[in-house]
Amino acid sequence: MARSSTRAPAITDVARLAGVSVPTVSRVITGSVPVSAERKERVHSAIRELGYRPNGAARALVTGRQSAIAVIASNTTRYGYATTLQGIEESARAAGFIVMITVIESDEPEAVSAAVDLALSHPVSGAVVLKFDPAGAAxxxxxxxDLPVVAVAGGKSDARPHAVLDDTAAAKHATEYLLGLGHSTVHYVAVPTSGRRAGRAAGWRKALEHAGVEPPPIYDAGWDPQRAYEFGRGVAERSDVTAALCGNDELAMAFIRALQECGRRVPDEISVVGFDDHPLSRYWTPPLTTVRQDFADLGRRSFELLGGALDGDGVRSSSVTPRLVLRESAGPVPSSPSR
Amino acid sequence: MARSSTRAPAITDVARLAGVSVPTVSRVITGSVPVSAERKERVHSAIRELGYRPNGAARALVTGRQSAIAVIASNTTRYGYATTLQGIEESARAAGFIVMITVIESDEPEAVSAAVDLALSHPVSGAVVLKFDPAGAAxxxxxxxDLPVVAVAGGKSDARPHAVLDDTAAAKHATEYLLGLGHSTVHYVAVPTSGRRAGRAAGWRKALEHAGVEPPPIYDAGWDPQRAYEFGRGVAERSDVTAALCGNDELAMAFIRALQECGRRVPDEISVVGFDDHPLSRYWTPPLTTVRQDFADLGRRSFELLGGALDGDGVRSSSVTPRLVLRESAGPVPSSPSR
DNA sequence: GACGACGATGATAACGTTTTCAGACGAGCC
DNA sequence: GGCTCGTCTGAAAACGTTATCATCGTCGTC
Known part of the structure; x- marks a missing residue:
């Protein structure tokens, strides 16, 4: 107890104090092989007395099994990213795994390889990559x-297992909903996407093309609500836009705010549909019609997939299509068009 | 290359292929001791050819140094938590450390010790604890x-280094601001706190007591905007409340929404001040007057402190007082009181 | 020309576990 | 009573790396 300043107690110290051999201590701890009740008790009390804690590095070295997974993402704070991470962590913890996070600053090759190197310089048994954007894809x-990896995404599957939230289908559905309300076209305020043919933009475009309308130019906001706000101020001056789909709810909120500041009413004059069902969306004025995405579930599914990959299952994937939740920010096209 | 199905290449494989000894390979990798240019080149090309990656567990075992830190928190998704985590990760990555996250489900002893055990079962050189709530404090x-630990908090310092955002002072200031606007008292919608005498509630209470007014009962919302919304519906029916301070912006938004749904105007009839300066606060209707807290900076400071603790510095702490940002959700007390 | 210093290199010993193997001991069976 | 079997135990090997130490040239200095 008084020896806290010296080195941490090792298994040999426990063995000596308990008067048993080192392997016996190991067996008590792992429970792999039965040990007589009496010795077991002696070992346990020695562990308590010494405050012994097995050295994870040594254990990982000899077993070759790692109880850590790497999560690689370009961000950890945005709603979708953070919630997916939470889902992953939750399942991982339940399975006795710890998660190491690594963020990729950008999609430039050096940044990507630096992040990957950092993540892999630690013993992990697999990795989950949030492929929500170009950096994730890179x-x-x-x-x-040869490392078990699963991708978390909206988007197409490649050679690796994917847990996907089919936002392409959901965006298509949301766009069709707006079209069905009588709007002649739907504008799109974009978040980044992981690839050309994937994601919300693709679904939006598909819906318009099916309906025979030429997709209008995209407003690309990145992840920045301020950009969406500025687009909103621009749109407020145009009398021809009556409906917009936003790549996520934060964008939708800033966009709506700009419209309202300019005196345009939502949804009376302009309908807006968001994406994600952010926790604050229902408290917005007006409450947001949006596409609910269950990111926590997505995270949990991705960890399950990784577990499968660890056990050597073939490439499996899992896909869920998010559904539209109707609130008050979208409505029928204005009866007396403002043109 | 074709051997990807067998075990991963080890340093011995590299040494053999390069025709040098094992320690030489190690020296090339770590750069600790000079190696002749020619051998260095041979080693590098062997590494490339084999796709060799040093085994972190073995390295950690022998050096005793770990390049990972544990972050322990009760949540990773809420704005303050997520942003602090981001700040920690950013500094840690810059210093070559990786972050392992562990969430504590609750403040019950079993949950806490399970989380701590999981975190410490992996080789870490230190830990950062988000002490924003009782679970963190536990x-x-x-x-x-004997483990280097720093706490991230609003609240008092104990024996360990703390990085603090002095939300007590900030809450006091915000309350005084409302009082200065002419409100006779200020109600408080609370978030959890890490201890009795700490945090926003303490600052709010102090300001009221200084002003000689008896603090009204606290509305305890936990972290749940829905609870704040319900309080808002209750408050809307009372004509005597003219000012409220909310423990964070999410709560403030839901609270305001409830008031507005009931036809009460903010800030004309009721003033509301939030906390944190959530990224969406400026887009709210009305834009939120709130206390800006720089969580990312808090996270960065906490990692610096941990670095100091690792190097054996004494207990250091670092404190920043957040400042009020004035927007439109708070104003003077109604001139013709609604009573 | 001998000697000390220095720079690069390799052999070997750690680091703290789990795994493998062999041994001790007692019980049950022929 | 000897044999086999099963159960528990300990000795020793292994995991992949870095640290320590000794060795071997080579160079500069006296």
């Missing part, structure tokens, strides 16, 4: 092929 | 004293 490509 | 107590 990380996925940079990861060695 | 984790801090459960951590062994």
């Amino acid at each position: 990380a996925l490509r940079a990861l060695p092929t | 984790a801090l107590r459960a951590l062994p004293t």
